[in-house]
Amino acid sequence: MRRIIYQSTASAGMDRAELFRLVYHARVANDRKGLSGFLLFVDQRFLQVLEGEAWTLMATFDQIRRDVRHCDVKVIDERSIPAAKFAAWRMHCFAEQEVAGALEKMTIAASGPVPDYVTEAVQAFFSDDCVKADRLLLHPE
Numbered sequence: 001m002r003r004i005i006y007q008s009t010a011s012a013g014m015d016r017a018e019l020f021r022l023v024y025h026a027r028v029a030n031d032r033k034g035l036s037g038f039l040l041f042v043d044q045r046f047l048q049v050l051e052g053e054a055w056t057l058m059a060t061f062d063q064i065r066r067d068v069r070h071c072d073v074k075v076i077d078e079r080s081i082p083a084a085k086f087a088a089w090r091m092h093c094f095a096e097q098e099v100a101g102a103l104e105k106m107t108i109a110a111s112g113p114v115p116d117y118v119t120e121a122v123q124a125f126f127s128d129d130c131v132k133a134d135r136l137l138l139h140p141e
């Protein structure tokens with residue numbers, strides 16, 4: 001199993017209706033492909049955590065990276081994992097502005113503590129702390 005975390009900037013025209021369409025299709029596709037994770041959408045920026053079988057994950061991320069609905073795709077972390085942590089979520093979407101609510105729901109979905117590097121990536125995303133995100137990439141746990 002493998003997990004990738006990236007952030008990106010939404011293209012013009014990404015509103016709630018467009019986001020709904022994107023998430024709906026991602027859920028159906030992820031269900032078929034056995035992928036799980038979540039998507040944060042705040043201030044026209046995305047942070048996605050996507051996990052699953054390595055080849056399936058890489059093939060999907062390759063499509064995501066080339067998707068014109070976003071740009072500036074930047075990988076924050078990528079690593080092998082023993083098991084999917086967010087298997088309950090085919091693609092949960094958070095469009096809320098507040099970090100605590102998101103982290104609380106993540107802990108419930110993961111049925112236990114969320115790995116530190118995931119929490120830190122989410123916190124860095126909310127605080128727009130790109131320096132911290134870079135540090136995570138250079139020094140994975």
Ligand SMILES: Cc1cc2nc3c(=O)[nH]c(=O)nc-3n(C[C@H](O)[C@H](O)[C@H](O)COP(=O)(O)O)c2cc1C
Nearest residue numbers: 026029030046048050060063064065067069070091
């Ligand atoms: C921010 C963002 C997140 C996405 N997340 C997923 C995802 O989790 N799973 C997925 O299959 N496609 C996702 N997509 C869509 C893919 O880029 C692509 O449209 C899709 O994989 C095509 O699938 P299809 O060939 O089965 O139609 C996402 C796109 C964007 C812009």
